[in-house]
Amino acid sequence: MSITVSSALSPDVFDSYLTLVGDGDERGAVDLAISLLDAGVPAQRIIVDLIGGTQARVGELWASNEWGVAREHSATAVSERVLAAVASRTDVPGGRGRLTLACVDGEWHGLPARMLAELLRLDGWRVDFLGASVPGRHLITHLHQTGPDAVALSCMIPTRLPRAHAAITACRAAGVPVIAGGRGFGPAGKYAEQLGADAWAATGEQAVARLASDWPPSFVADDPGTFLGDEEYTHMVRSRPQLIATAMDRLPVVFPGAHHYDQAQIDATAEDLGHIADFLAAALYVADDQIFVEFVRWTAEVLRTRGVPVSALRVGLRLIRDQLVDFPAALRMIDGGVAAIGG
Ligand code: B12
Structure with a gap:
């Protein structure tokens, strides 16, 4: 395939790349990216515009239920290979310093962080990329072993914020x-x-x-302490298994259709209840209702595109709410979420 620089990242290129990753055509996608590099397109544009832009589109296709989970996984896996191929064909001078890049514990969005790693490498940094879900203590061990100039910490979902806080605190202490x-x-x-x-x-x-x-930073943030969680947050985290188990027990009482759920539906429901608990805990941790309200809005939309009535989400929220009557902030957040999806 021969592409001129001027038309290199035309809509046609995006369409072709999306088709290739959507077909799981690793070879074709790598060939397309390499032909762009050969035509003079900077690696940064391939990484940010082509791979990143396509991933955003993949997210939309998944959210609207046009693509299933397997197709999203396959497309992401192909783009990881394309990123690696582009990286292996670019030489950079180095010399800026050394940097550790990690995803927060429990954070599985490794590709955005990997993209950042390559962008930094292209700018001359030596990057130790530790990948997805790095437990805090292992991150710190790595810092002691390598003595980097900075840690770059990636967190794509707010449920990981408490772990992000622990990691930030530990890195700064180091x-x-x-x-x-x-x-x-x-x-x-x-x-x-x-x-x-x-x-x-x-x-x-x-x-x-x-x-x-501007590194190291001239501004040094105040130390917010090692733990922001209050009694409500602590209760949410400690009682998570019980909250979900009780909600699952009561589900058929308030939602008779659940009597006929197969195992896959039972598992999916328990997972959804787990997300409710996790987003609520994160919102409590940083004391921001918006995290939970946005999550409820987003979940309602995802369920709607899959033909699941919003009433099912309301039932889930009520089953959790009923168990939190002594926790005013949690109640306020749940009520805010319910209001956001129309009562
Ligand atoms: C692929 C994908 C996955 C894959 C990830 C595989 C992988 N190897 O990365 C899998 C299947 C694991 C996954 C799982 C989930 N996902 Co997901 N996922 C995506 C998707 C479609 C693409 C991610 C991606 O590659 N983006 C591409 C890059 C370009 O995104 P970017 O944000 O622009 O990246 C830049 C910046 O973020 C920044 N950056 C990133 N890290 C860092 C770090 C530092 C230090 C700095 C300075 C900058 C920086 O630099 C990047 C490069 O410019 C996104 C949709 C989207 N629009 O991103 C959803 C998305 C991120 N996922 C989402 C969700 C909700 C989930 C799940 C909770 C789904 C579920 N119900 O189980 C789980 C959570 C898993 C977990 N615990 O981590 C939501 C998050 C919404 C939110 N904020 O609450 C999104 C946005 C989809 C959506 N619109 O709803 N997901």
Whole structure:
């Protein structure tokens, strides 16, 4: 395939790439990306615009139920290989310093972090990429072994914020400044600041610019303490299994259709209740109702595209709410979520 630079990232290229990853055509997708590189398209544009842009589209196709989970997984796996192929064909000078990049414990969105790793590498950093879901203590061990200039911490979903806080606190205690990123840190990175990160960047390219121009940071965040959770948060975390088990027991009483659920439906329901508990816990941790309200809104939309009535979500929320009558902030958050999906 021969592509000129001017038309390199035309809509046709995006369409072709989406078709290739949607077909699980690893070879074709790699060939397309390499032909772009050969035509002079900067690796950064392939990473951010083509791979990143396509991943966003993959997310929409999954959310609207046009693509199943397997197709999303396959497309993501192909893009991981494309990213690796692009990286292996780019030489960079190095010399900026050494940096550790990790996803927060329980955070499985490894590809956005990997994209950032390659962008930083292209800018001359030596990057130790630790991948998805890195337990805090192993991250710290790695810091002691390698002595990096910075830690870049990726968090794509807010449920991981309490773990992000623990990791940020431990990194700073080890004397290594932290740059945080990923949409889990909230609009304009507000939770990154709240949890004591030294810096935040919205995108990989902004992170590259920030680290190139102003590092180590002149501004040092206040230490917000090692734990922000209050009694309600602690209760949510400790009683999570019980909350879900009780809700599952009561489900057929308030939702008779559940009597006929097969095992897959039972598992899916328990998983959904788990998400309710996890998002509620995260919202309590940073004391921001919006995390929970947005989650409820998003879940209602995902269920709607799958033909599941919003009443099913209301039932789930009520089953959890009934068990939290002594917890005013949790009740307020659940009520806010219910109101967001129309009472
Ligand atoms: C692929 C994917 C997955 C895959 C990830 C596989 C992998 N190897 O990465 C799997 C299947 C594991 C997955 C699981 C889930 N996912 Co998912 N996933 C996606 C999807 C479709 C693409 C992710 C991606 O590659 N994005 C591409 C890059 C380009 O995104 P980006 O944000 O622009 O990345 C840049 C910045 O974030 C930034 N950045 C990232 N990290 C860092 C770090 C630092 C330090 C800095 C400075 C910057 C930075 O730099 C990146 C490069 O520019 C997104 C949709 C989307 N729009 O992203 C959903 C998405 C992220 N997932 C979502 C959800 C809800 C989930 C699940 C909870 C689903 C579920 N019900 O189980 C689980 C959670 C799993 C977990 N505990 O982590 C939501 C998150 C919404 C939210 N914030 O609450 C999204 C947004 C989908 C959606 N619209 O609803 N997912």
